[in-house]
Amino acid sequence: PFLAVHASQLDGPLGLTPEVLAGIPLSTFLLTWALSQPFGASLLQRFGARRCLMAATAMVGATLLGTAGVTNWSLLTVLRGLTGVAFGFVLIFAQTLMLRVGQASGRGAAIGEFVGAVVAAGIIGPVIGGLMVVKLGAPVTLAAAGLFAASAWLLARRLDDVPGPASRGLPLSWASLRALLRHHRLLALLLCSAIPGKMAATAVLLLVIPLTVLEWGEPAALT
16 A cells, blocks of 8 residues: 555656556556466466466565665556566466365365455555555565565475366467357456456555545555
8 A cells, every 4th residue: 555655756757746656557567467367377387386386476576676676666667567467477376276276175165265365465465564664664665575475485386286187278369258258247247346346446445545645644554
């Protein structure tokens, strides 16, 4: 929640308002995060779980550590885009692996554990980050986030490769797109619930509220 405030206070192109300075890095992160995920399963199939997760977590850690030392708005935006790519890969790699592991005990339970971990991190992380940035500042907090990613890299090193399906289909194809479009209920759920919900939550929680709190003169911990 503090990143929007941090970005809005950096020197960017003339004529851009603080809201735009905060919104562009966030939008860049979300765009690259979304675009990277469809390719994750194919990469996992080709290179294996251990190497994929090690590379993705290392990239997240490196880009976050780099972001911690950046004072240039344009470079911050580029780094947020790269972080989005790596973060999207981490999520899809982890989700695909949970599905593979869950073949023995049940995929529903495996995905439940995955969603539970993501939700727990999404609740705890922003609170800790908001408190840390008040006490230690944004650079130290971003560096700490990078160290968390480094710890995930250490865990990925210990991971055994989980065999997946033998097929090596293209990650994106017209056939897969047509298959999605034939599932009208799933398509309706995505278009009417998932996408608007994500956009609203992102815009409100990560942009509107932090900047409003800043205008009130309150610290990031309040967000």
